Amino acid sequence: MPKNQLKKKFRLGEVIAEKVVTIVAFFSLAMITLIFVFVFRETLPIFFSGNAEVSSVPVQIEQQETYGDEGIQEVAMQSKTSSHDNEGIASFDNLTGTTWQPVSGTPKFGIVPLVLGSFKVSLIAVLFAVPIAILAALFTSSFAPKWAKELMKPAIEILAGIPSVVIGFFALIVLASLIQNIFGYQYRLNAFVGGVALSFAVIPIIYSITEDAISRVPRSLTEASLALGASKWETALYVVLPAATPGIFAAVLLGIGRAFGETMIVLMATGNAAMLTASLFEPVRTMSATIGAEMAEVVFGETHYNVLFLIGSILFLFTFVLNAIAELFVRQRMMKKFQGI
Amino acid sequence: MNELKTKIRVENFNFYYDKKHALKNISMNVPEHRVTALIGPSGCGKSTFLRSLNRMNDLIEHTRCDGTVVVDNVNIYDEAIDVVELRKKVGMIFQRSNPFPKSIYDNVAYGPRINNIKEKKQLDEIVERSLIRAALWDEVKDDLSKSGLALSGGQQQRLCIARAVAVDPEILLMDEPASALDPLATTKIEELIHELKEKYTIVIVTHNMQQAARVSDFTAFFYMGEQIEFDETKKIFTMPGKKQTEDYITGRFG
Numbered sequence: 001m002p003k004n005q006l007k008k009k010f011r012l013g014e015v016i017a018e019k020v021v022t023i024v025a026f027f028s029l030a031m032i033t034l035i036f037v038f039v040f041r042e043t044l045p046i047f048f049s050g051n052a053e054v055s056s057v058p059v060q061i062e063q064q065e066t067y068g069d070e071g072i073q074e075v076a077m078q079s080k081t082s083s084h085d086n087e088g089i090a091s092f093d094n095l096t097g098t099t100w101q102p103v104s105g106t107p108k109f110g111i112v113p114l115v116l117g118s119f120k121v122s123l124i125a126v127l128f129a130v131p132i133a134i135l136a137a138l139f140t141s142s143f144a145p146k147w148a149k150e151l152m153k154p155a156i157e158i159l160a161g162i163p164s165v166v167i168g169f170f171a172l173i174v175l176a177s178l179i180q181n182i183f184g185y186q187y188r189l190n191a192f193v194g195g196v197a198l199s200f201a202v203i204p205i206i207y208s209i210t211e212d213a214i215s216r217v218p219r220s221l222t223e224a225s226l227a228l229g230a231s232k233w234e235t236a237l238y239v240v241l242p243a244a245t246p247g248i249f250a251a252v253l254l255g256i257g258r259a260f261g262e263t264m265i266v267l268m269a270t271g272n273a274a275m276l277t278a279s280l281f282e283p284v285r286t287m288s289a290t291i292g293a294e295m296a297e298v299v300f301g302e303t304h305y306n307v308l309f310l311i312g313s314i315l316f317l318f319t320f321v322l323n324a325i326a327e328l329f330v331r332q333r334m335m336k337k338f339q340g341i
Numbered sequence: 342m343n344e345l346k347t348k349i350r351v352e353n354f355n356f357y358y359d360k361k362h363a364l365k366n367i368s369m370n371v372p373e374h375r376v377t378a379l380i381g382p383s384g385c386g387k388s389t390f391l392r393s394l395n396r397m398n399d400l401i402e403h404t405r406c407d408g409t410v411v412v413d414n415v416n417i418y419d420e421a422i423d424v425v426e427l428r429k430k431v432g433m434i435f436q437r438s439n440p441f442p443k444s445i446y447d448n449v450a451y452g453p454r455i456n457n458i459k460e461k462k463q464l465d466e467i468v469e470r471s472l473i474r475a476a477l478w479d480e481v482k483d484d485l486s487k488s489g490l491a492l493s494g495g496q497q498q499r500l501c502i503a504r505a506v507a508v509d510p511e512i513l514l515m516d517e518p519a520s521a522l523d524p525l526a527t528t529k530i531e532e533l534i535h536e537l538k539e540k541y542t543i544v545i546v547t548h549n550m551q552q553a554a555r556v557s558d559f560t561a562f563f564y565m566g567e568q569i570e571f572d573e574t575k576k577i578f579t580m581p582g583k584k585q586t587e588d589y590i591t592g593r594f595g
Binding site (some may be wrong): 221229232238 | 371388395400402425426427428430432435437439441442443451452455456463467501505508587
């Protein structure tokens with residue numbers, strides 16, 4: 001064999017393909033980082049200039065905007081009696097307050113009701129979605145005849161593809177009245193309706209990942225259990241589900257993340273009043289819906305604007321932490337435990 | 342052969358995968374407390390036959406069978422038979438060891454727990470007895486909470502045997518139990534099979550003819566879905582009655 005046949009060759013196409021793939025991959029990483037940086041940068045003014053100058057809107061009682069009539073007098077009274085306190089700026093006290101009135105004469109940026117609203121709606125959604133999604137996944141992977149499986153899996157996954165505005169619309173028009181007729185509470189749109197509607201968006205996510213996790217449980221384990229004289233149900237409950245636990249845990253975490261971040265459904269179905277109440281049947285306003293509803297009308301660079309970004313940062317951090325837990329804890333620790341490596 | 346009690350009586354058994362006729366008119370009397378080996382080339386139907394004995398084939402869609410398999414005077418393909426109860430009586434060891442991703446203790450205790458044995462002391466006894474029977478006790482007794490998957494391949498397979506005997510079966514079906522193991526672990530499993538036949542009736546599928554010769558009392562030779570010959574192992578390996586059997590054993594085909 002001639003020696004130069006084994007000589008290193010320069011393959012241009014391969015080099016270009018490799019570089020393009022690398023650049024694209026790092027580009028998406030850069031995008032995420034930049035979004036991260038941007039959101040936090042817009043939040044920062046709250047923390048670094050926490051004094052009255054931040055609020056660029058002069059307090060003029062005659063021109064103020066409020067959400068309700070009774071608010072005008074209340075706010076007018078307050079600003080007369082306490083014109084030198086911290087209201088109107090994004091101080092720590094104001095931010096942790098219980099009232100969200102960002103465009104009143106003395107703006108109140110209490111995000112507590114919003115945070116609570118997000119948790120409340122997400123909790124309801126997850127409580128609905130988790131059992132339904134897991135049982136459905138168990139059914140399609142362990143019990144369903146082939147035709148039912150082939151019908152149900154795509155059907156539920158199509159649910160994930162329904163635009164959330166359509167789900168929100170459905171909740172607003174149909175579901176809200178339906179649930180109100182059943183329970184007979186006062187407010188047609190409330191946390192409960194929002195949570196139920198939100199579960200439609202969460203179910204397919206949890207279902208699909210859980211189904212994958214269950215299908216990945218080796219058939220040999222199922223056979224071993226059945227060969228020991230366990231029934232199908234016992235096998236599913238004591239062998240298949242435990243072996244799929246890491247995947248199911250990750251599915252639930254991602255479902256919570258989705259519920260927390262989902263905007264359109266909750267904007268349409270929860271009634272959007274920032275009320276601090278423990279009741280499930282009163283309107284709530286979530287963090288995501290607040291951003292969705294107010295960002296378009298806010299004055300650029302003003303305190304309200306910064307506070308909305310603060311809310312965005314909180315949402316961002318929350319989902320980031322959830323994903324990190326799903327990744328680190330589930331992939332590394334639970335996999336080890338359940339797969340015994 | 343007459344003095345031996347028959348444990349499993351198979352008569353005119355046929356099995357079909359969709360349109361493929363996988364087992365053709367099999368008839369065989371499996372004697373109690375003996376090891377019966379099923380040999381033959383890949384795809385000859387020996388594993389299918391083994392899985393028919395505890396109706397594991399029920400799990401595969403588009404299969405059907407006819408004929409009878411009688412275990413202790415009961416036709417196990419009778420409609421009134423509870424498959425779950427049948428499988429408690431007829432245990433199975435698979436080709437690849439498949440311990441649950443649980444501790445050694447929980448692996449062995451799984452079957453008894455399914456059978457509603459809840460008491461800790463009773464479970465402890467069953468686990469110890471089963472592990473002793475599977476010749477694994479001495480190696481794991483100090484670390485029963487360790488994951489079953491952390492054991493070596495041979496130990497895992499013995500754990501599976503312990504798990505199977507924990508539900509007190511009468512018959513053990515083994516589907517090439519040593520094919521994924523090294524020679525040392527294989528020897529251990531073979532010795533174990535020898536001991537187990539005191540208590541159980543064993544049917545074993547094997548690719549390894551030396552193994553069949555070493556562990557079994559009776560041997561059935563399968564070829565293309567048919568049972569060519571069934572006789573005492575000694576006879577099959579020294580003076581087989583059929584030309585095909587002889588050809589296979591001497592390595593002329595298969």
